[in-house]
Amino acid sequence: MPTRLNPYLNFEGNAREAMTFYRDVFGxxxxxxxxxxxxxxxxxxxxxxIMHGELTTPNGLSxxxxxxxxxxxxxxxxxxxxxxxxxxxxxxxxxxxxxxxGATIVEPLVAAPWGDTFGILLDRYGVSWLVNIAGDSS
Numbered sequence: 777m778p779t780r781l782n783p784y785l786n787f788e789g790n791a792r793e794a795m796t797f798y799r800d801v802f803g804x805x806x807x808x809x810x811x812x813x814x815x816x817x818x819x820x821x822x823x824x825x826i827m828h829g830e831l832t833t834p835n836g837l838s839x840x841x842x843x844x845x846x847x848x849x850x851x852x853x854x855x856x857x858x859x860x861x862x863x864x865x866x867x868x869x870x871x872x873x874x875x876x877x878g879a880t881i882v883e884p885l886v887a888a889p890w891g892d893t894f895g896i897l898l899d900r901y902g903v904s905w906l907v908n909i910a911g912d913s914s
Contacts (some may be wrong), residue, residue, distance in 0.1 A: 777862050777863045777910065778862060778864075779860060779861070779862035779864055779867055779868060779871075780838060780859075780860070780861055780862060781858065781859070781860060782838045782839070782840050782858070782859040782860075782861065783839060783840070783856060783857075783858065783859075784840040784841065784842070784856065784857040784858065784859040784904075784906055785839070785840070785841040785842075785855060785856055785857075786841070786842060786843070786844050786850060786855040786856065786857065787826075787841060787842070787843050787844070787855065788843065788844060788850045788855075789825060789843055790843070791825065791826035791829055791841050791842055791843040792808060792824075792825075792826050792829070794841060795808065795826065795829040795831060795839075795841050798831055798839055798841075799831050802831065802833050802837055802839070803833055803834065804831055804832050804833030804834060804837070805831070805832050805833075806829065806830070806831050807829065807830050807832075808826050808828075808829045809826070809827050809828045809829070809890075810823060810824050810825060810826060810827055811823055811824075811825050811826075811827045811843075811845070812824060813827070814827060814889045814890065815889075822843075822845065822846055825843035826841070826842050826843050827842055827843075828840070828842050829841045829842060840859055856904070857896070857903075857904035857905065857906050858903065858904070858905050858906070859905075859906040859907075859908065860905065860906070860907045860908070861906075861907070861908040861909075861910070862909070862910065863909065863910040864909075865893070865909050868907055868908075868909045869885070869909070871907065872885050872895060872897070872907045875897055875899050875905050875907075876897055877900070878899070878900035879897040879898060879899045879900055880897065880898040881895070881896075881897050882895075882896040882897055882898055882904070883895050883896040883897075885907060885909075888908075890911075891911035892908050892909055892910055892911045893908070893909040893911070894906070894907065894908045894909075895907050
């Protein structure tokens, strides 16, 4: 799989509604995973919130989104990130290392509950980057 650069939107409890709206606008397939599916919700109120959503359209558009976890900062207008994802570990770690210079590491690039390697950083310019390296699918 080639490396992809995607917008990643954050929502405050209405990611399912928003991502469904975008699917209705753009068409395509929508995949949604909840915090509860990965035992990542501190309480049952957040268990049904979206941990990760991805809309993929027939013409190649990709849009990702999720609800912010309780305690995470949410400010409308800055509720976006850029996601780099793929299976070329060397390439993606190189991007991570480059972006990490002068950055604030929010989540280190480590094994994630869904089997991939994942990390989040806020670069020196205040842009949030999510890096996901696909795990071994065998």
